[in-house]
Amino acid sequence: MKKIMIVISLCFIATSLMAQTENDNIKWTAGRPDGHAPIGVMGDHVHHKGEWMFSYRFMTMDMEGLNRGNDAVSQQAVLDNYMVSPVAMTMNMHMLGAMYAPSDRFTLMLMGNIVGNDMQLVNRMGNHFKTSSSGFGDIKLSGMFKVLDMNRQSLHFTAGVSIPTGSIEQKDVTPMSAPKEMPLPYPMQNGSGTWDPNLGVTYLLQGSLLSFGSQLNGTLRLGKNDNDYRFGNQLVWNNWVATKIARFLSLSARIEGKAVGKIDGAYGQLNPMMVTTANTQNQGGEYVNAAFGTNFYIPDGTFKNIRLGIEYLFPLYQDVNGIQLKNDGSWTFGLQYSL
Structure with missing residues (x-):
């Protein structure tokens, strides 16, 4: 962790020095390929009126293998205590977003998504099977207020709420329940079931070739959902540096730190001894991820202001609560259009 903080500090200092060599009256601009954060970061910028x-x-994210804390654990060790063990999981998410600025200081953002989850499992008899869920996730509505825009720097605060539009009643057939469906464990649900406020702050700095960004976001879970539980609070800190290698292309590197709390309460229809994912003690943890990406931006012509982003994220450190699947990595592909 100390080495990561040193790298982030050096990136900030390098970008700051480059920015200071420029005219102090020049403002931060989105009109360059590194004018937006890596595509895996949301709510990184505001718009003009x-x-x-x-x-x-x-x-798309893949998980495979099991960790207890930050150490690997075998499936057999898990099956000594649970009737079923996860083997692997794939999550696919389609995200649609819209942003509008009623003023130069204030930007509104709306985000919705469609989620698809597939989990591979094995029971004590050695039988492998799969469960799946899909559908609309929670909708997020946010407002971003810009408080600084000068000397190639920008700072804005974000406040929003996650609206519980995603289902928490996902079911599937398993060998133990056939031919009936049974409720799926917490990670296989599409939403949280609770109204969750979130707050954030984002700082941006641009030099002639380098740009730097830092964003801190927190999500607070309030109350409990209709199934008598709530997911853990979440704090995410992202830092990234990007370099503009052409008018239309930039490369980026990002470090993400994340802390996620355990589930509070429990869904009475889930047996916590059946599978690790049904036990609320096996949720949340502390994570450090790294990512590399690229932004492709069209600055003029018929397709002006179209931006394509690609990013690959992979784990550096995972210290999970209880026993959980390990994150193998994720890809994010995105298309943005401003007008």
Whole structure:
């Protein structure tokens, strides 16, 4: 962790020095390929009065193998205590977004998504099977207020709420329940079931070739959902540096730190001894991820202001609560259009 903080500090200092060599009256601009954060970061920028932006993102994440804390654990060790053990999981998410600025200081953002989850499992008899869920996730509505825009720097605060539009009643047939469906464990649900406020702050700095960004976001879970539980609070800190290698192309590197709390309460229809994912003690943890990406931007012509982003994220450190599947990595592809 100490080495990561040193790298982030060096990136900030390098970008700051480059920015100071420029005219102090020049403002931060989105009109360059590194003018937006890596595509895996949301709510990184605001817009000028009257501007719209529409976006589509596709994210796919793979998990395989098991950790207890930050150490690997075998499936047999898990099956000594649970009737079923996860083997692997794939999550696919389609995300649609819209942003509109009623003023130069204030930007509204709306995000919705469609989620698809597939989990591979094995029971004590050695039988492998799969469960799946899909549908609309929770909708997020946010407002971003810009408080600084000078000397190639920008700072804005974000406040929003996650609206519980995603289902928490996902079911599937398993060998133990056939031919009936049974409720799926917590990670296989599409939404949280609770109204969750979130707060964030984003700082941006641009030099002639380098740009730097830092974003801190927190999500607070309030109350409990209709199934008598709530997911854990979440704090995410992203830092990234990007370099503009052409008018239309930039490369980026990002470090993400994440802390996620355990589930509070429990769904009475889930047996916590059946499978690790049905036990609320096996949720949340502390994570450090790294990512590399690229932004492709069209600055003029018929397709002006279209931006394509690609990013690959992979784990550096995972210290999970209880026993959980390990994150193997994720890809995010995105298309953005401003007008």
